[in-house]
Amino acid sequence: MNRYLKLVHMEIYRFRYMLAILMGLTAVCQIVGLVLYLNSEVQYRYSHFDKFGQWPDSNAMSFARALFGTQGWFAIPVVLCIAALILYAFLIWYRDWFGRSTFIYRLLMLPTARRHIYLAKLTALITFIFALVGFQLVLLSLEKWIFAFTVPAELTEHSYIAEAIEANRVLATLLPRSFEQFMYAYGIGIMAVIVAFTAILIERSFRLIGIVYAAFYVAACLLAVVFPIYTFGIDRSNAYLYPEEVFGIECLICILVISVSVWLGFRLLAKKITV
Amino acid sequence: MIEVRNIRKRYRMRYVLQDVSFTAEKGQITCLIGMNGAGKSTILKAIMGLTPVKSGQILIDGQPLGKSVYEKVAFVPDHLTMPLGMKLSEGLRFMADFYDSWNPQRAEELIRFFKLDTKERIGNLSKGTAAKFNLVLGLAPNSEYVLMDEPFSGIDMFSREMIAEVFSSELIEERGVLLTTHEIGEMEHLIDRAVIMRDGKIGMDFDCEQVRSEEGKSVIDVMREVYLP
Numbered sequence: 001m002n003r004y005l006k007l008v009h010m011e012i013y014r015f016r017y018m019l020a021i022l023m024g025l026t027a028v029c030q031i032v033g034l035v036l037y038l039n040s041e042v043q044y045r046y047s048h049f050d051k052f053g054q055w056p057d058s059n060a061m062s063f064a065r066a067l068f069g070t071q072g073w074f075a076i077p078v079v080l081c082i083a084a085l086i087l088y089a090f091l092i093w094y095r096d097w098f099g100r101s102t103f104i105y106r107l108l109m110l111p112t113a114r115r116h117i118y119l120a121k122l123t124a125l126i127t128f129i130f131a132l133v134g135f136q137l138v139l140l141s142l143e144k145w146i147f148a149f150t151v152p153a154e155l156t157e158h159s160y161i162a163e164a165i166e167a168n169r170v171l172a173t174l175l176p177r178s179f180e181q182f183m184y185a186y187g188i189g190i191m192a193v194i195v196a197f198t199a200i201l202i203e204r205s206f207r208l209i210g211i212v213y214a215a216f217y218v219a220a221c222l223l224a225v226v227f228p229i230y231t232f233g234i235d236r237s238n239a240y241l242y243p244e245e246v247f248g249i250e251c252l253i254c255i256l257v258i259s260v261s262v263w264l265g266f267r268l269l270a271k272k273i274t275v
Numbered sequence: 276m277i278e279v280r281n282i283r284k285r286y287r288m289r290y291v292l293q294d295v296s297f298t299a300e301k302g303q304i305t306c307l308i309g310m311n312g313a314g315k316s317t318i319l320k321a322i323m324g325l326t327p328v329k330s331g332q333i334l335i336d337g338q339p340l341g342k343s344v345y346e347k348v349a350f351v352p353d354h355l356t357m358p359l360g361m362k363l364s365e366g367l368r369f370m371a372d373f374y375d376s377w378n379p380q381r382a383e384e385l386i387r388f389f390k391l392d393t394k395e396r397i398g399n400l401s402k403g404t405a406a407k408f409n410l411v412l413g414l415a416p417n418s419e420y421v422l423m424d425e426p427f428s429g430i431d432m433f434s435r436e437m438i439a440e441v442f443s444s445e446l447i448e449e450r451g452v453l454l455t456t457h458e459i460g461e462m463e464h465l466i467d468r469a470v471i472m473r474d475g476k477i478g479m480d481f482d483c484e485q486v487r488s489e490e491g492k493s494v495i496d497v498m499r500e501v502y503l504p
Contacts, residue, residue: 006372014358101397105356108325110373111345274326 003112007120026077033073060157068167075170198261205272282331301451309472315455351413353424359398382415423454
């Protein structure tokens with residue numbers, strides 16, 4: 001347990017600069033976008049007022065509307081962070097094999113169960129995901145404050161953070177309103193990471209032919225997860241099973257895919273892996 | 276005692292190790308000798324569980340491989356396997372964090388002996404300096420066995436002398452050492468036992484002192500017999 005936590009710390013420590021860069025990029029991009037948008041909108045309203053002696057028809061500015069107007073500025077860094085993390089799900093393993101220092105030698109020779117290496121990498125990656133999501137939430141509060149600071153009170157209309165999140169499609173997916181939705185989205189994401197980890201370990205164990213095995217494994221997992229939805233249908237009125245039943249089957253299959261992948265990953269790491 | 280019993284390993288449709296058996300005793304320096312590609316490094320990796328074998332058995336003091344083996348056996352690969360961004364001090368810290376057998380006093384002694392700067396980054400080390408640090412990581416723990424893969428390759432003369440000095444010091448004396456080399460020359464007087472490998476098989480396994488006194492042959496003479504019959 002102790003060594004597992006040390007490994008988690010090491011993995012996070014190794015990614016610290018990258019994480020900081022991703023956070024910095026998100027903050028800069030979103031804040032710059034927001035400030036540019038707000039300034040031009042406020043200016044437009046004042047120039048309209050100066051010209052016609054009255055505010056334009058839709059004069060009220062809310063934080064939610066500001067986010068609606070800056071879709072790209074908000075979405076691009078978020079998508080970039082997601083892409084970086086997807087890439088790092090692979091790099092977190094491969095960086096230890098390639099390059100001048102093949103750190104995997106040392107990792108595999110640590111006097112601890114090898115599954116701790118797997119779990120530490122997985123924990124680190126999940127930590128990065130939630131660190132970035134959490135950072136986005138904090139950033140939104142900060143941005144709301146910037147909004148209040150930039151827009152004069154007579155033009156401000158109140159809105160809730162939740163409405164602001166809903167206004168941006170990427171943010172709405174990233175931070176779903178219902179806890180259930182949150183669990184599905186992130187559960188499926190983490191399952192995908194676990195399947196990818198196992199595929200990587202298959203490749204690292206069997207090398208060239210391992211690529212084929214790994215591809216088959218991923219395809220099998222995908223098929224297993226998608227299969228019940230297509231076979232039984234979930235939104236059909238003439239379906240043989242109740243939606244709750246299909247949902248139950250789906251959950252079971254996901255748990256099965258996760259268990260088999262983790263078990264296989266542990267086993268490959270303990271018995272088959274080669275440096 | 277490290278016992279390797281009948282190990283076989285296949286790689287890309289051919290056997291790189293075929294029925295390899297030998298033992299390395301505690302308190303002795305055993306040397307795996309062979310040309311490039313004879314399978315020396317693969318054996319060391321197999322002993323450390325870094326690559327699977329198809330069949331056969333590897334026992335360390337009668338026990339099969341397991342996580343406790345890594346406290347008992349240290350491995351010095353042919354290159355330094357620590358992240359390049361780490362400082363030497365961080366590398367030492369890492370080892371101390373994970374290994375119960377880590378001996379910080381000895382690590383410090385070795386750092387001083389090799390005149391290493393612990394503030395330096397691992398990525399900035401020259402090849403010879405990296406090899407020295409690699410030895411520090413391998414020799415500082417209180418392990419009973421040390422495996423070394425080509426500890427002398429690509430290292431300048433004076434550094435070689437320093438490393439050779441370590442071999443004849445008390446740092447090694449009590450332990451069992453298994454090392455590989457393809458240039459036996461300057462190692463010859465240090466080693467107790469030689470295992471000559473050829474094409475994934477054991478060509479000859481002998482006690483150097485005995486062969487020297489009874490048959491008047493050096494290790495190189497025996498190698499000639501094995502490789503050029």
